Amino acid sequence: MSVEQFDAIIIGAGFGGMGVAIQLKQLGLENVAILDREDDVGGTWHVNRYPGLTVDVPSTTYSYRFEPNPYWSRLFPPGHELKRYATHVADKYDLRRSMRFNTTVEGAQWDEDARLWRVNIAGGETLSAQFLVAATGFLCQPRMPDIPGIDSFEGRVLHAAQWQDGDSVEGRRAAIVGTGSTGVQLIPELAKVADELTVYQRTPTWVLPKFDFGFPSVVQRLFAKRPRSQRILRWFTDNGMDVMMLVAMWKYRYFKIVNWSAMNSSKFNQFIWIRDRELRRKLTPDYDYGCKRPTVSNTYYRAFSRRHVHLETEGIDRVEPDGIVTRDGRKRLVDTLVLATGFDVWESNLPAIEVIGRDGRNLGKWWRDNRFQAYEGLSVPGFPNFLTSASPYAWVGLSWFNTVEYQMRHIERLIGELQRRDATVFEVTEAANTRFLEQMDELLEDSVFRLGQCTGSRSYWFNHSGDAPLFRPTSARRAMKEQERFPLSDYELA
Structure with a gap:
């Protein structure tokens, strides 16, 4: 029985998965499969439809920098506008032809002999790919409360x-x-x-x-005709959010x-x-403020x-x-x-599927036995050609798009180098991963997580060990810059 093979398989058709797909296609990897268990694009903005749903980050910041949307109805728009934006991105960048909906991934294993990932689909189908990207997001597994009766x-x-x-x-x-x-x-x-x-x-x-306000149609037309005007507003919301999070959380x-x-x-x-x-x-x-996700x-x-x-x-x-x-x-x-009990981040979402790497290393078990860690919030030693966007120390800033775009820059540089060397496999070194984890630990020493009173917060940002490894404790600007200068020698290429 033949197994369908791809350049890359991306698990998740939300903004993270679409961003990775756009980046890979810009690198010439056209044979990409984007798998999602839901029936349409958008991830959390497709699934969530409850009354009052709005984005709690300014819309000018909660969007791709390379794909501004001039038609937001207000600074904090309702959820259906995010869904519409996701549909627009998928259509504009011709991603739908790569998407397979109603497709549940049960697990993935690295095939050392073939130097490929084998991805198991519910129903018995198996796909293979040179690269595997888990873009399932942090908030994809609803938490059911354990209440007697x-x-x-x-x-x-x-x-x-x-x-x-x-x-x-x-x-x-x-x-x-x-x-x-x-x-x-x-x-x-x-x-x-x-x-x-x-x-x-x-x-x-x-x-x-x-602090919310609407964008009248005349303003929307201005944004569409003069994109620079919207970029100016974005400069204020980007930097305002970045500074607020930096001083309130990381420089507490x-x-x-x-x-x-x-x-x-x-x-x-x-x-x-x-x-x-x-x-x-x-x-x-x-x-203390900052121990738990801020709300407005x-x-x-x-x-x-x-x-x-x-x-x-x-x-x-x-x-x-x-x-x-x-x-x-x-x-x-x-x-x-x-x-309204939120999502299960630590038990069933990191990782959201079973991932078996080199020498049978189980990603979920390895994280729980050795602390949650991922080099630059993307790659893990022992897992060749594997990237995980919703991973330890990945989330930077309050806008998920900050994380998506710094990771796109990392992928561009990493895969570009792989292509230049005519290599087929990358894997982060243990030494580089350890160094990055130590850097994150050191930065967290100044944070509200370590110095503030967070005991009673019951925040999903903390795992069962009391660590808070979801966030990269830097500004979004610094995370972007670091993707331009991380040592390529941190990866073994073969």
Whole structure:
């Protein structure tokens, strides 16, 4: 039985996978397969459709630099515009002919003799490729809460990450579990239509005011006709976001006042909408700003001023067929349960599939036994011709596009060198990987993760060992520059 062979297989048709595909095609690798388990392009922006979904990073920054979109409706546009942008990119760069949807990858193994990757597809098919790229993103495996009795609930259960167009809580006695970034967006929308809404909060979050404004059609036409005007606005949003994250998270040792100011801004945002001092206390975190993903909203705190919206902080003891019982024994009748419980980053997503490298090394097991690590947030020793975009120390800045584009630069330089030497296999050296990990550890010593009070944050940015290896603790600008000068000798090429 013949096995279909490609220059490269990319797992994931979101913005990360598309960015890699565009870069590989610019390098002359046209025979590329982009595999995705969903039925269309866009990744998280295709899957997520819950009410209130918006990007929480300015749209001018949350987009490819090489493919600006002049038609955003506002600075923080709704989710369907990100989906439309993904469709535009796929069509413009002729990526759809390489995409295979409704295709679930079960695992991949490096074939040392053939010097190829064998990729196993659900249903029994096997594909092979010279290069394998995992572009599954960090937020692709929805987390289901481990609450006693949840399977006995006789009402409707809606997960934010699996929301369908017809789902609604209109006229219902609804409860929502989760007050992270998804909950902050979803709760105000549910409060508009539910007869009664109870918010079960385990950990409060810092919510800053949202400086948002619309782009009228005349501005959109200006951006389209004069792209430089949009680039000027992008310069401000890029640098503003980069500086904010650098000083609030990575240089916390020297700029604690920035975190203090952000926390007080959140408290002022509370005070504007909530007069009940006890309610404000319950909504105020006991950890430092920056320990958990920052959120912005002008409607979240306002939702709790509605009489039919209740905040519950006692903790859930169990779910019964017709309601929820808290740890102090009180029961609230509920007919619709909404789960805004986020994603499982560490157990089922790093990596999202089983990857077996040289000498049978299992990537997931190796990471758990030897700490999470990846050279330049992309490659791992023992895994030839393999790149993983959602990996330890990959995420730089708050915009995912920062990560995608610095990795595209790395790929351009690495694969370009491979082609110039007429080689077929690359693998990062153990020494280079160790050096990079030590650099990341050293940089984190100044961060809010190491010096701040993060104990009560329950942030998915921390793994079970207490490490926070998702982020590259530098500015996005520095990450871009470093791709132009990393030593090519850090890779063995053959």
